[in-house]
Amino acid sequence: MKTAILIAIIVLADATGDVFLTRGMKQVGEISTINPRALFRVGGKVITNKNFLSGIFFITITFVSFLIVLSWADLSLVFPTKSLVYVFSTLGAKFVLGETVTLQRWMGIFLVCVGVGLTSLP
Amino acid sequence: MTSATKGTSLKKTLFVLIPAIFAQAGGNVFVSTSMKEVGNSSWFLLLPRAIESPTLWLGTVLLAVSFILFASALSWADLSFVVPAVSAEVILNVVFASYFLHEVVSLTRWTGVLLISMGVVLVLRSERQKALRSEDIFRKEGL
Numbered sequence: 584m585k586t587a588i589l590i591a592i593i594v595l596a597d598a599t600g601d602v603f604l605t606r607g608m609k610q611v612g613e614i615s616t617i618n619p620r621a622l623f624r625v626g627g628k629v630i631t632n633k634n635f636l637s638g639i640f641f642i643t644i645t646f647v648s649f650l651i652v653l654s655w656a657d658l659s660l661v662f663p664t665k666s667l668v669y670v671f672s673t674l675g676a677k678f679v680l681g682e683t684v685t686l687q688r689w690m691g692i693f694l695v696c697v698g699v700g701l702t703s704l705p
Numbered sequence: 706m707t708s709a710t711k712g713t714s715l716k717k718t719l720f721v722l723i724p725a726i727f728a729q730a731g732g733n734v735f736v737s738t739s740m741k742e743v744g745n746s747s748w749f750l751l752l753p754r755a756i757e758s759p760t761l762w763l764g765t766v767l768l769a770v771s772f773i774l775f776a777s778a779l780s781w782a783d784l785s786f787v788v789p790a791v792s793a794e795v796i797l798n799v800v801f802a803s804y805f806l807h808e809v810v811s812l813t814r815w816t817g818v819l820l821i822s823m824g825v826v827l828v829l830r831s832e833r834q835k836a837l838r839s840e841d842i843f844r845k846e847g848l
Contacts, residue, residue, distance in 0.1 A: 651751060663817065688828050695821050
């Protein structure tokens, strides 16, 4: 049960962090230069971007929870079940962002769900 | 793209992605080892104790290396190379967990892991098709 709660935290924080990071990087814009001065300016824009910083915050929660759960749970359980993040990002894409989700993707998350069920059987 | 440049980019991609998945799975093995060592500590002592372990740092550095390799591969490689790598990562982690950490992986769990890795391929492939479609739209609109 403790393991399930921590995996849920990992997955939710990971999906949330991804949304913020993506939004942050899109606001900063495409990096199309290798000019050091320009890169430095882009870097400054990135580390002061609120969405980017929120993303880093959630990714940190993900990593710390991952470490904590590994102090007792098997890696062969925790790592595969982390793939549930795809299920949540699909649901987020559909119900929060209103994107259309392809049949192929629904089939994918169905397989992930069945797989996680089997993986976590005692 | 000519076949020659395609060949170079394939080599370059494999050269980056194979180390990336090995660094990832290896990093997780080190991180898991160090966390199991401090596993008896009370909850709030876990992280302060773990931070003192060189194994944790080694694992974290490997994970960071893997992240950088993946991110750089994504900047030039077609997702069709990266997708199988992400999916193989799931399997490689379980292989490493069973071999290096001596975790007992039941047949049921192996079946589950295979289904997950297939599911990940389907999810990420649909992402790729979406990306290709939007590229088409940009091309049509002359952007």
